[in-house]
Amino acid sequence: MEKNMSDLRQRFYIEDCPVRGEVVHLEEALQTILSQRPYQPAVQILLGEMLSATALLASTLKIKGRISLQIQASGTLKWAMAECTHLGEVRGLADYEDDPHFQEASDSSTVLKTLQNPVLFINIEPEFGERYQGIVPLDQPTLARCLMQYYDLSAQIPTHIVLATTTERSGGLLIQLLPRNNEEEQQLIDEDIWPRLTMLTETLKSEELTQLSANEILYRLYNEEQVKLPEIEQLKFGCTCSKERCANALIQIGVDAVRETLAEQNPILMDCQFCQARYTFTAEEALGLFGEHLS
Known part of the structure; x- marks a missing residue:
């Protein structure tokens, strides 16, 4: 694996086509987050997928601020949270009880099927302006499928997401079909492009997503399309904690x-x-x- 693959986000566009996408890789940041607590393997996988997903979703926002995914449930997994800021800083955390089912996993389905009364929140917190919270049903087998359903039904933006994580690396790929502005644009678009791209995206294997560079992934999937690549964005572990935030927490609980x-x-x-x-x-x-003041 190329050294510069660690912790990056590669945006891409299909020329003359209302499709945009992102490829995300996390390695050093993932290891920093997983080293904070002795997570069982399945919880590591879930956190890795959530971190890649937030990095992908953050790229779709045109605001300064942060986006987070938060799962709340009863059962052995109490909650899990992942966050990404507009600066590409990610962090994550989970609280759970040991569960023999969590000893092995290949994707988020291992944890999701054990959840009781689960809810997934998408929180968007701009630096200025109102906060937004979306609620995502966790009724699909994997986190990626849950998020795709949310975008299709609630946001009404056709979206395809692929997530893959090992205990060492996490990867994600997102493509979206953007709204067409007018009737003339609609007539110029190849109507088969979205079914074709989603079908190609589905062929991506988990090991390819975590092991191959962004350029290799995009070439393997879309080599017959005219793919445009802006500059790579770096991702990194970053925490938004501060003494000021702690002081505000003390103020909230009262004197x-x-x-x-x-x-x-x-x-x-x-x-x-x-x-x-x-x-x-x-x-x-x-x-x-x-x-x-003290007397």
């Missing part, structure tokens, strides 16, 4: 709860589960958030 915490733990220590960063608040700092 009485902060006083109770200080009585048990002074200074207050707050750990980020995503990156293991630790933030410390002395009594003076914590109470100062409420305009109070």
